Amino acid sequence: xxxxxxxxxVCLTLLLASCANVxxxxxxxxxxxxxxxxxxxxxxxxxQERQDRLSQMxxxxxxxxxxxxxxxxxxTASQAALDEERRRLQQLNNNVVQLRQNVDQLVREQxxxxxKVQELQARVQTLQRNMQRQQSSLDALEGSGLGDSDMDLRRxxxxxxxxxxxxxxxxxxxxxxxxxx
Amino acid sequence: MITRFYRNTVLFLMLLLSFAAVASAPVDEIRDxxxxxxxxxxxxxxxxxxxxxxxxxxxxLLDPYARYLKPEQGYAIxxxxxxxxxxxxxxxxxxxxxxxxxxxxSVSERAGVLYRSQLLKINEQPITSYSLLELAGLLLxxxxxxxxxxxxxxxxxxVEFRFQREIYRPLHVELLHGDQRIIRIRNFIxxxxxxxxxxxxxxxxxxxxNSHLPNVIIDxxxxxxxxxxxxxxxxxxxxxxxxxxxxxVNREDQLEQFYAxxxxxxxxxxxxxxxxxxxxAAEIFTGVLQAHGRAIVLGEPSFGKxxxxxxxxxxxxxxxxxxxxxxxxPGGEICSGVGITPDLFLSSDQRNDAEYLxxxxxxxxxxxxx
Numbered sequence: 001x002x003x004x005x006x007x008x009x010v011c012l013t014l015l016l017a018s019c020a021n022v023x024x025x026x027x028x029x030x031x032x033x034x035x036x037x038x039x040x041x042x043x044x045x046x047x048q049e050r051q052d053r054l055s056q057m058x059x060x061x062x063x064x065x066x067x068x069x070x071x072x073x074x075x076t077a078s079q080a081a082l083d084e085e086r087r088r089l090q091q092l093n094n095n096v097v098q099l100r101q102n103v104d105q106l107v108r109e110q111x112x113x114x115x116k117v118q119e120l121q122a123r124v125q126t127l128q129r130n131m132q133r134q135q136s137s138l139d140a141l142e143g144s145g146l147g148d149s150d151m152d153l154r155r156x157x158x159x160x161x162x163x164x165x166x167x168x169x170x171x172x173x174x175x176x177x178x179x180x181x
Numbered sequence: 182m183i184t185r186f187y188r189n190t191v192l193f194l195m196l197l198l199s200f201a202a203v204a205s206a207p208v209d210e211i212r213d214x215x216x217x218x219x220x221x222x223x224x225x226x227x228x229x230x231x232x233x234x235x236x237x238x239x240x241x242l243l244d245p246y247a248r249y250l251k252p253e254q255g256y257a258i259x260x261x262x263x264x265x266x267x268x269x270x271x272x273x274x275x276x277x278x279x280x281x282x283x284x285x286x287s288v289s290e291r292a293g294v295l296y297r298s299q300l301l302k303i304n305e306q307p308i309t310s311y312s313l314l315e316l317a318g319l320l321l322x323x324x325x326x327x328x329x330x331x332x333x334x335x336x337x338x339x340v341e342f343r344f345q346r347e348i349y350r351p352l353h354v355e356l357l358h359g360d361q362r363i364i365r366i367r368n369f370i371x372x373x374x375x376x377x378x379x380x381x382x383x384x385x386x387x388x389x390x391n392s393h394l395p396n397v398i399i400d401x402x403x404x405x406x407x408x409x410x411x412x413x414x415x416x417x418x419x420x421x422x423x424x425x426x427x428x429x430v431n432r433e434d435q436l437e438q439f440y441a442x443x444x445x446x447x448x449x450x451x452x453x454x455x456x457x458x459x460x461x462a463a464e465i466f467t468g469v470l471q472a473h474g475r476a477i478v479l480g481e482p483s484f485g486k487x488x489x490x491x492x493x494x495x496x497x498x499x500x501x502x503x504x505x506x507x508x509x510x511p512g513g514e515i516c517s518g519v520g521i522t523p524d525l526f527l528s529s530d531q532r533n534d535a536e537y538l539x540x541x542x543x544x545x546x547x548x549x550x551x
Contacts, residue, residue: 130372140350146286153384154352160376161353168372 078152082141085159089138092166093131099169100124102176110179120175127168134162206236206249207496214493219244220432220505244504246490252498266324269349271367272300273403274313275458281332282403284351285365292344295334297533302331322346335533353377356384357400363454363535365400369407369462375414382447396542397449402480402532406461409489409508416469417441419451419476426469428509429489451476452542455521456532460484465508468521472511477545478523480532485520 037043103117103124110117138158146154212228223243231239240247269287273280279300283290300308303319311319320328329343354377355365364381366374385395406412413426420426424441431437453467453476464483470476489506510516525545531537 137350140348150286150352150356153356153381156380156384157353157377160380161373164372164376 074148078148078155082138082155085138085155085162089131089135089162092162092169093135095173096124096127096131096169099173099176100128102180103172106176106180114179116175116179120172120179123168123172124176127165127172130165130168134158134165205497206233206499208233208236210495211236211240211249211501214501215243215247215503218432218491218505219247219503220488220507222432240503246486246488246502246504248500248502250500250502252500265321266326266346266348267321268294268328268330268344269347269351270294271403272313272316272320279308279313279316281330282367284349285355285357286352287349288344288347289330289342292342293340294330294332294342298332298334298340300330300332301339302329304329305331324348354381356381357535363398363400363538366404366463368404369409369411369415369466371408371411374407374411375418378415379418379445382449386449394449396452396546397447398452398454398538398542400454401459401463401467402454402456404459404463406463406486409462409465412462412466413439413469414442416466418444419447419470420473421446424473425511427465427511428513429506430509431506450546452545453478454527454532454538455480455483455523456529457481457484459521460486464516464521465510468510468514468516471521471524472514477525477542478521479525479538479541480523480527481529482522483520485516485518487516 037046103121106117107121141151141154141158208231212231215223216225216228227239227243231243236249240249268281268283268289270281270283270289273282281289281294281298281300282296283294300316302308303316306319308316308319322328324347325345327343327345329341331339331341333339351367353370353373355367357363357365362385364378364385366378368374382397385397416426417424420441422441422443426439426441429437429439451470453470455464455467455478459467459480460483464485465487467476467478467483468487471478487508487510488504489508490502491505492500492502495501507515507517525541527538527541531541
């Protein structure tokens, strides 16, 4: 075998040997790797894997963004519910103040000897105290350090309690009208 | 009205008591009132010994649930009305140990202090030489000021905590965390506990994915009572309208019966957890529901105090609270001195283990279905 032939065999052997160790990872690149990757389809596979991973990350990001939006929506809804509760309580408070004035007027007109009027006056005073407590509890809710879920529970409890106060107000209003009539 | 039972010596009651019996009291008026109304009829020699100086002790000899509250102390001090910063917990003297009962969402709970941990040190000072009231003083302080606690957890582990005091308003009805959630009621408060429990059950139901109604599990282990009529109203939301609740008997043996009112009712399976410190309105609530087969009661027998107290405004505008009626459970069953016997006995350790408790409830449900 001539020297040229011997050198070609060595080169070919080296070439094949290097091909056997060529990575198919497109990031590692190189002429031989590229040739081998293109020949075997591994390059396309790697690209597909990368694209799949990218899609997964995009989906994850999308989920996180959706969760974030949901949390913000929840917080906004929670704040709106709290604002609404404040508005309702303020309205009820105005009504109770008006009721108190009506009952005081009733006391002036009918005197304090009337037991029913006395009882009504006492119940209105109790209602006013409970209204103050309710207002104070609602004020304390913001910045209370409670987590979202606990805060939601607390707000719902306060709503039910306000509803009970409203029913007491309705009853006392009816009583006051009966007594005035 | 049944007052919050004092034996457990809960912090806020101690605060309230500390103000009592200092100003001059109308002793003759108190004697006359008790002679006429106290149930059972008082011992005349004890009445005669009653004086301005020994009013607190003298009243307790006549009636263990009697209280004299100065005019400015006419309304009970509830945790939610105390706007001082603290650790957001009750402290409780029990078997010579000071226990900490953090409120849901409070700074102490968020810091990780476990319910029923034993308090050992405050700001590195051992607490052995302090009274409960003095300990309360050490725990309360300026908002954002630092406090450190050394506690022994229910698992006997020593843990140190350091956090800043906060002003805290507790939830009226607490909801403990877990897969199946446990509702804790510490006190029955007029016009407050019923709506709070309704809201809490609705809150639980709103997250329920199952087709069947979720269990309602109420923890009354540390509930020493409160307003009797609130407790009766609360029992009423689980019972059909017109169901017998209790019968009250006064000193003249006159009977007055109470029945469940109309309104929205809850059909959820109901489980109530009690212990030796469950007393007064809490055990009456439990006894009513157990008597009608509406609730399964778990734990240990309750304390056995089912008398009812009333409050009378005195001429000096102070309040006198005294026992005036005995409360009988449905069917005329006596509860005072007996307590409520649980359907399923759970030891102290078992009661403190939420997992075990829930497992017991699930087993009970499974047996019932068979």
